Amino acid sequence: MNYETTINMTGALPQSDGEPQDPASTRRLWVIGGLIAAALIGVWFFMHSGDSAAPDEGKNAQAQVVTVVVPGTTTIPRSITASGTIAARREMPVGVAGEGGQIVQVLVDAGDWVKAGQVLAVIDRSVQSQQIASQAANVEVAAADARLAQANLDRALKLVERGFISKADVDRLTATRDAAVARVRVARASLGELGARAARLNIVAPASGLVLTRAAEPGQVVSPGAGVLFSMARDGQMEMQARLSEADLARLSVGASAEVTPVGTTRAFSGQVWQLSPTIDQTSREGIARIALSYDNALRPGGFATATLTSGMITAPLLPESAILSDDKGSYVFVIDGDNKAVRRPVKTGEVSARGIAVVEGLSGRERVVLRAGGFLNPGDKVRPVVQK
Structure with a gap:
């Protein structure tokens, strides 16, 4: 019996007409298949040998x-930022010091600079003027009586040497002269009192400074209980009252420098902390650092501002x-x-x-x-x- 076996050159299984295959041909097929598989494996290793050689380079390329x-x-x-208000460093309220009355003239306005003792407003003094004139006349009467008493005493001293006047008469005339001189002093003191009372009708500046507010107008009737008629900043000195937390307040000390910028401007004003609040507000848990500022017309009391305070150095x-x-x-x-x-x-x-x-x-x-x-x-x-x- 003849057998025909055809081997596919592409590596396919042998084709047969149904009869048994030759063992030798089967071995050849397995050898050829093994060689093809080995070749494929070699090609795969050759293509992937670069990946295994440099895995780190690939990762770095993707990093x-x-x-x-x-x-x-x-x-x-180290700085602290805070907000607060501008105020007069030493605000001086000025009111009626005397008996009061009707204002007849106001001599200054808010924003004016004044000197110590300068008259700010004048109160009507027509009644006081008449009292002063009357007392001045009383002084003159007392002075005339004192001169007469002195003249009588002088004549008596000349007569006592001749024995026409007794020593008792001289003593009586001396007492009369002393009483007349005393009445002159009393009258002059009363005149001075009336003058002082009249002078107190003038509302004057207690110190040099800047007038901040004016609440007095001509025709206004005022009394010692009328309240504040003028408020002044002593020497024009200003301050910022910066509100700080407890922790920030503890980091500051008197003399710390600060830069203050009022709202509405980019201009900063240099100042120094001159007082730290000794108490903390129980509601807000804040205290106040008072920053002294020199006068500038851009610093308006009552205005809002921010401050940057220096509280030491950090590294x-x-x-x-x-x-x-x-x-x-x-x-x-x-x-x-x-x-x-x-x-x-x-x-x-x-x-x-x-x-x-x-x-x-x-x-x-x-x-x-x-x-x-x-x-x-x-x-x-x-x-x-x-x-x-």
């Missing part, structure tokens, strides 16, 4: 490039705003560790200035901090850091 900075430390002034890393991130857990930055992996680092920020933001807790200044693109990183991400020069 994100980030800019980092080593901030170091910087000594910067801390400075970072730009782009490096500091925040979420519901607080502020943080990304630092790059020795394996070039991103690590989240919680931080506490402090002073903010044009140079950057001070990090008072969380950094030593020697770390590599991600400068930008921190929002696209996750903890543990592999990166390629580029240090900013």
Whole structure:
């Protein structure tokens, strides 16, 4: 019996007409298949040999490039920002010191500078003027009586030497003269009192300074209980009453410098803390730092202002705003560790200035901090850091 076996050159199974195959042909087929499989495996290893040789290079090619900075430390002034109002440093209320009456003339207005003792307003004194004139006449009468008593005494002294007047008469005339002189002093004292009372009808400045308010008008009837007619700033000195928390107040001391900026202007005025509140408001838990300011027409009492106070120096890393991130857990930055992996680092920020933001807790200044693109990183991400020069 004849057998015909056809071997497919592409590696397919042998074709037969249904009769049994020759064992030798079967072995050849297995040998050829093995050679083809070995060739395929060799090609696969050849194509993938580069991947196993440099796995790190592939990972680095996929790592994100980030800019980092080593901030170091910087000594910067520690500042406190507060708000408050402008006021006169020593406000002087001026009212009626005398009996009062009707105002006949007001000589100053708000905004005027005055000297100590300068008349601010005049109260009608027609009645007082008549009383002064009457008392002046009484002084003249008393003085005339004193002169007459002195003349009588002088004549008696000449006659006593001749024995025409007794020693008792001389003593009586001497007493009369002394009483007349005393009446002159009393009359003059009464005249001085009336003059002083009339002078007190003038409302005068108790010291030099700036008139802040005026509440007096001609025709107004005033009395000692009428209240404040003028208010003044002694020597024009101003202050800002800055409201601070207990913690910030404890960080300040008298003499601390401050920059005060009134609302509505960008101009800053230099001043110094001259008094710290000895008490804390029980409701707001705040105290007041009083900042002394020199006079300027831009400083209006009652106006609102903000102040930046210096409370010492701190040494801390400075970072730009782009490096500091925040979420519901607080502020943080990304630092790059020795394996070039991103690590989240919680931080506490402090002073903010044009140079950057001070990090008072969380950094030593020697770390590599991600400068930008921190929002696209996750903890543990592999990166390629580029240090900013």
